[in-house]
Amino acid sequence: MDEPSSIKSNNSVKEKKLHVIPVTKNIRLEENLEIQFSSLQLKYFPISYRNFSTQEKFLEIIPLGTTDVQVGEQILHNVTLRAFVYKDFRLLEFKTREFRFAFSIELFDNVFFSREAFLQYELSADLNNPRLENIFVLFHNLFSGANIVFQYNHAKSELSIKNDMEAFKFSLLSSALAKYQSQMSSILTKKEKNFSSVKSSFYELEILHYYLSGKTFYDAWINAKFPKGEIQAGDSVQFVRTFSYPFQRLSYDIRQTITLRQELGNLGTEDSIQLNRKSASISLEAIQK
Structure with missing residues (x-):
């Protein structure tokens, strides 16, 4: 009696990848703190x-x-x-x-x-x-x-x-x-004291305040639209962007890393990926200029 032959599977498990995406002009990205300012039409001075x-x-x-x-x-x-x-x-x-x-x-x-x-x-x-x-x-x-x-x-x-x-x-x-006058007073020169003269956006200033007050990690949700490229369902995505500030005594920029909490699901057939109110974690770190 012949012994049963063994069956080998040709199916391989797809390796899940983490895609680190620098935020450029062709990528739309806003986190909820940023949306709070933009929804109120608060971008820059003058108001x-x-x-x-x-x-x-x-x-x-x-x-x-x-x-x-x-x-x-x-x-x-x-x-x-x-x-x-x-x-x-x-x-x-x-x-x-x-x-x-x-x-x-x-x-x-x-x-x-x-x-x-x-x-x-x-x-x-x-x-x-x-x-x-x-x-x-x-x-x-x-x-x-x-x-x-x-x-x-x-x-x-x-x-x-x-x-x-x-x-x-x-x-x-x-x-x-109030935050500008208290938290940031140590990094401001005399010419930079007036809040209304600042060239950074209100959101960028809030991010700097977060960092200076020790809030370097926080939860958020994001809206985003970006090219699909080689990203596939099941992969993870991380967005990275850097904020520069005009203050003379500030020797660093702030790098913001936004990591989606869940892997990407069905991506459809479009060339771009759109995310709405997706949960994320955000970290901030100083990058020397």
Whole structure:
């Protein structure tokens, strides 16, 4: 009786690979901390914002003189008032040396009423830190619904604006300024003291603050889109990017390494890979210049 022949398998187990990907211009990558800043349109100084299309052009500017404006407990003296007339709405602008702030209004019997629809603002560049802090607090109060009181043509207007997202934005900016003045004071020269003069992005400054405060490892989630190349299902991916800073006394850059917590699943047939809210771990290390 013949003995059964042995059967050999030609199937081999695919070796899983770790792909280290330097972040370049053709790679889209954001982690959740970065998304927090970008979603608030906080990138660099100077700070400006509008919630209506840049295609909207005003038809007329109407000067309304100057007056004192009270916002909560704070009084702004000699504020210039102007009305911007657009096709379908009007904006009332408060203008000082530190900022321009305009919001949609209606005017009845010389009394203004806010419509809380459209707004735009711009903060002046290169404000010193005390003035900048004062403006951040002012705008936080504005968007938190503080009473805005002023006189126009001997009539008193009292109105308010409520915008939780904008209030949070200026709370975040106040926190960033406080960190800049405390945590980073040791690496700043006299010329670099003003927060509003910094050329780094708000996110890059937050990363530097993380490193200086000892937070060199943290959990996050990321959105990304990058070329597939030789990456296959089951492989692991790690992204690496380096942040450089303009501070003279800082002798190093910060290298950020983002590692996906899970291996890649089905990649489909596209030439690129897209990741949405994928869990990741992030580490920071100093790299000497």
